[in-house]
Amino acid sequence: MTTPILEVRGISKRFGGVQAVKDLSFTVGKGEILGLLGPNGAGKTTAFNMIAGFLRPDAGTVLLDGINIAGKRPWDVCKAGIARTFQLSKPFGDLNVIENLMVGGFCRTSDRGKIRERAEWMADFLGMGRQREAEANNLTAFDRRKLELGRALCTEPRLLLMDEVVAGATPSEASEMVELVRRIRGMGISVLIVEHVMKVIMSLSDRVVVLDYGELIADGEPQRVVAEPRVLKAYFGERYVQSRA
Amino acid sequence: MNTRSITAPQRSVAGLPMGALAAGLGFGCVALIPLLMDDPFLIHSLIMVLFFAYMASAWNFLCGYVGQLSLGHAMFSGVGGYVSVLMFTQLGLSPWIGMLFGGLLAAALSVLIGYPTFRLKGPYFTLTTIAFAEIVRIWVENTNDFIGVPLKGAEGLVVPAAGDSLWAFQFSSKTPYFYIILVMLVLVMLATRLMERSKLGYCLKAVRGDRDAAEALGINPTPSTLTALAISAFMTALGGSFYAQFFRYINPERNMGLELSIDMAVMTIIGGQGTVAGPLLGALILTPISEMARGHLGGGLPGLHLVVYGLVLMACVLYFPKGAIAPLGRLVRRLTDRRGSRP
Amino acid sequence: MDPLILSFAVVNGVLLGGIYGGVALGLSLIFGVLRVVNFAHGSFLMLSLYIAFWCWSLLGLDPYLSVIVTVPAMFALGYFVQSVIISPLIRRERALVVEPLSALLLTAGVFLVLDNLALMAFGPNVRAVQADYYLPSPMLGSIPLNPQRLIGALAAVLVALGLSWWLRRSHMGRAIRATAQNRDAAALSGINVPFVYAVTFGIGCAVLGLFGSLIAPFMPISPSIGVAFGIKSFIVVVLGGLGSIPGCIVGGMVIGVFEAVASQHITATSAAIGSLGLFILILLVRPQGIMGRA
Numbered sequence: 001m002t003t004p005i006l007e008v009r010g011i012s013k014r015f016g017g018v019q020a021v022k023d024l025s026f027t028v029g030k031g032e033i034l035g036l037l038g039p040n041g042a043g044k045t046t047a048f049n050m051i052a053g054f055l056r057p058d059a060g061t062v063l064l065d066g067i068n069i070a071g072k073r074p075w076d077v078c079k080a081g082i083a084r085t086f087q088l089s090k091p092f093g094d095l096n097v098i099e100n101l102m103v104g105g106f107c108r109t110s111d112r113g114k115i116r117e118r119a120e121w122m123a124d125f126l127g128m129g130r131q132r133e134a135e136a137n138n139l140t141a142f143d144r145r146k147l148e149l150g151r152a153l154c155t156e157p158r159l160l161l162m163d164e165v166v167a168g169a170t171p172s173e174a175s176e177m178v179e180l181v182r183r184i185r186g187m188g189i190s191v192l193i194v195e196h197v198m199k200v201i202m203s204l205s206d207r208v209v210v211l212d213y214g215e216l217i218a219d220g221e222p223q224r225v226v227a228e229p230r231v232l233k234a235y236f237g238e239r240y241v242q243s244r245a
Numbered sequence: 246m247n248t249r250s251i252t253a254p255q256r257s258v259a260g261l262p263m264g265a266l267a268a269g270l271g272f273g274c275v276a277l278i279p280l281l282m283d284d285p286f287l288i289h290s291l292i293m294v295l296f297f298a299y300m301a302s303a304w305n306f307l308c309g310y311v312g313q314l315s316l317g318h319a320m321f322s323g324v325g326g327y328v329s330v331l332m333f334t335q336l337g338l339s340p341w342i343g344m345l346f347g348g349l350l351a352a353a354l355s356v357l358i359g360y361p362t363f364r365l366k367g368p369y370f371t372l373t374t375i376a377f378a379e380i381v382r383i384w385v386e387n388t389n390d391f392i393g394v395p396l397k398g399a400e401g402l403v404v405p406a407a408g409d410s411l412w413a414f415q416f417s418s419k420t421p422y423f424y425i426i427l428v429m430l431v432l433v434m435l436a437t438r439l440m441e442r443s444k445l446g447y448c449l450k451a452v453r454g455d456r457d458a459a460e461a462l463g464i465n466p467t468p469s470t471l472t473a474l475a476i477s478a479f480m481t482a483l484g485g486s487f488y489a490q491f492f493r494y495i496n497p498e499r500n501m502g503l504e505l506s507i508d509m510a511v512m513t514i515i516g517g518q519g520t521v522a523g524p525l526l527g528a529l530i531l532t533p534i535s536e537m538a539r540g541h542l543g544g545g546l547p548g549l550h551l552v553v554y555g556l557v558l559m560a561c562v563l564y565f566p567k568g569a570i571a572p573l574g575r576l577v578r579r580l581t582d583r584r585g586s587r588p
Numbered sequence: 589m590d591p592l593i594l595s596f597a598v599v600n601g602v603l604l605g606g607i608y609g610g611v612a613l614g615l616s617l618i619f620g621v622l623r624v625v626n627f628a629h630g631s632f633l634m635l636s637l638y639i640a641f642w643c644w645s646l647l648g649l650d651p652y653l654s655v656i657v658t659v660p661a662m663f664a665l666g667y668f669v670q671s672v673i674i675s676p677l678i679r680r681e682r683a684l685v686v687e688p689l690s691a692l693l694l695t696a697g698v699f700l701v702l703d704n705l706a707l708m709a710f711g712p713n714v715r716a717v718q719a720d721y722y723l724p725s726p727m728l729g730s731i732p733l734n735p736q737r738l739i740g741a742l743a744a745v746l747v748a749l750g751l752s753w754w755l756r757r758s759h760m761g762r763a764i765r766a767t768a769q770n771r772d773a774a775a776l777s778g779i780n781v782p783f784v785y786a787v788t789f790g791i792g793c794a795v796l797g798l799f800g801s802l803i804a805p806f807m808p809i810s811p812s813i814g815v816a817f818g819i820k821s822f823i824v825v826v827l828g829g830l831g832s833i834p835g836c837i838v839g840g841m842v843i844g845v846f847e848a849v850a851s852q853h854i855t856a857t858s859a860a861i862g863s864l865g866l867f868i869l870i871l872l873v874r875p876q877g878i879m880g881r882a
């Protein structure tokens with residue numbers, strides 16, 4: 001079996017009196033789409049931020065293709081090959097779409113012409129070809145999400161971390177996003193996606209891992225995991241779980 | 246803050262980029278003025294406009310693009326002026342060389358100050374820059390002698406007359422100064438234009454847009470912002486040296502004071518920060534007001550020009566947050582859309 | 589260092605510091621509620637000093653009595669400045685990400701206008717109120733207390749206490765605190781936010797009006813006094829904690845004592861540089877100050 005693109009080993013994080021993440025371990029295979037699920041407060045965002053370099057793990061390692069990146073600053077993590085989106089999209093407001101997309105390219109090369117070409121290609125890929133000159137502040141919320149995705153992709157990552165990309169999206173927008181993520185995987189990029197919308201997770205993920213109170217409680221195929229009693233208990237509480245024969 | 250996309254294919258006339266052509270024509274005309282008109286008062290006024298445009302552009306190089314408001318830049322101008330004058334009077338070094346030393350010292354000082362200060366956000370950053378600049382100014386203002394170097398405190402330094410000498414950066418006529426500051430301004434604006442399109446420019450604009458997002462895209466804010474700061478400080482210091490040589494006099498209040506810092510910032514903001522021509526526009530608008538208020542009203546109303554500055558600043562923040570260059574840019578584009586050829 | 593001289597310096601430093609704290613109260617309140625750094629803070633104090641002066645020189649009103657003029661006048665001015673000049677900015681910023689720099693620039697504009705209008709109207713000459721009566725100096729042990737400073741310091745403590753109490757107990761005070769914590773939630777709860785902002789700004793300036801009258805008896809009055817007090821107020825507020833009312837008084841007293849003791853050992857210049865240096869240090873190391881919440 002080939003090395004997984006991402007191997008998280010025993011990461012933990014404590015905030016004051018709260019153990020947000022406890023001894024978490026999982027892997028993301030090359031070319032795989034892994035869903036990260038869990039009820040609110042389960043520690044998904046904390047784990048996410050530790051992998052992306054925005055938080056330093058108290059313990060454990062994060063191996064990207066075998067190299068430990070735990071504790072590295074976000075820009076080094078990006079250069080190593082991990083890109084991320086933000087839950088509340090953070091566009092560069094007074095730059096236009098193309099300029100936003102170009103920013104990511106500068107981390108790989110200094111050739112402005114090539115960067116611009118790639119940005120133009122990316123704009124078309126996102127379906128935003130006609131909005132190239134639009135100022136990011138004037139985009140709709142969903143377009144900003146797409147822009148955020150495109151920006152991350154321009155850094156030529158090997159692993160893409162996506163944080164709730166379809167929150168607040170209409171059904172057709174969600175479908176569009178799902179299609180985009182599939183095409184991204186088709187480009188050879190592995191994806192780790194945190195999501196609440198079940199429909200998206202079920203249709204996209206090859207595998208899911210579920211967190212509850214900072215610990216891993218399930219890991220496997222979406223259809224199987226979702227029916228596991230432990231998972232149901234985490235989401236709905238003990239009363240609503242009926243064990244299946 | 247860019248009002249027109251700097252990545253769009255340039256409009257061209259006869260194969261040459263239109264913006265550059267217009268700029269070249271404009272500066273060419275300006276360069277002819279001293280040859281056509283022999284009015285020293287006019288030349289002096291133009292020099293002041295160009296000087297403030299230069300200083301505002303140097304300020305804009307950092308602050309316009311990184312989105313932080315420094316109100317302490319005057320300290321770099323002071324360092325530049327004092328170093329070049331003292332090297333001339335104490336070591337007999339040509340001010341041209343002294344200028345470079347002053348610039349380098351200012352750049353070093355800026356990095357020292359900038360490194361801890363850039364962590365601060367918004368108003369806290371601004372207040373800290375004011376505090377640093379005031380510390381420098383108060384210290385110089387109250388120090389007569391520092392390890393044998395005569396700083397002369399509030400009295401200021403007079404540059405001894407050396408007649409008409411290129412080496413000593415002194416001329417009997419105002420015209421050479423005019424050309425020197427014109428060239429300096431063109432160079433600064435060119436440097437800004439180059440930076441805007443470069444990796445450094447994109448890094449700064451990304452950090453200004455959203456620091457977290459910039460970091461996630463592989464940008465370490467610190468080297469980019471400190472580099473821009475050092476360059477900005479260097480250029481500001483050169484301006485300070487020019488001022489010292491033009492007036493043959495510098496003192497802490499005029500060259501290191503809060504008023505100069507405010508001038509640089511307000512002119513850029515009113516003209517349009519984060520653009521190449523904004524600072525020049527701001528200087529073109531505000532310097533005549535200031536000269537008029539100072540001179541023509543008989544000097545009987547001290548502070549009038551600052552009242553006007555204040556009103557213009559307030560109007561700008563409320564109604565023209567992107568500066569005067571925004572409506573102007575739109576006007577230019579609407580005019581050229583109908584007439585110029587587009588690729 | 590003679591202990592008597594030192595204790596004299598410390599005690600009078602505490603008194604003067606208390607006054608600094610009182611002067612800085614408005615700045616802290618305005619920042620705590622509106623999140624606006626009021627660059628024109630010193631200018632308002634300068635104006636109230638002039639009002640107190642003209643009350644004395646034209647109407648023969650004792651500076652302490654001029655409070656009945658300065659406080660309402662400054663409240664009105666503050667209310668006006670907020671509702672006419674600053675509120676359009678806050679209204680505009682709601683839609684986009686809030687840019688605190690715009691507020692700073694706007695109040696900087698107000699500062700430029702006020703300070704220089706005063707310069708144009710009143711001239712740069714220094715004026716002073718001449719008291720025609722004599723206040724006895726109460727003694728603290730063997731240390732004489734400057735009566736005018738004592739009055740000012742006591743007023744500062746009383747105003748701080750009163751303001752804290754009022755903010756906690758009164759309906760308007762609760763509205764102000766709610767708006768400070770969450771503007772949108774407050775609006776949704778039926779609080780008239782623009783009115784709250786205007787009242788807060790008015791109160792901040794009214795406090796300056798009070799202290800203008802209180803320090804007029806011993807402070808030289810000129811247009812440039814605004815900047816000096818403005819800078820001092822910023823240092824006090826940052827030291828004590830932006831948005832904290834007791835912090836203002838504490839911060840003020842620390843600065844007052846620091847200046848008084850320092851001026852015994854080092855020059856006034858170095859003391860000024862020391863204050864600025866302390867200001868920078870606090871911002872870099874402990875930005876919430878002594879008593880502030882971040």
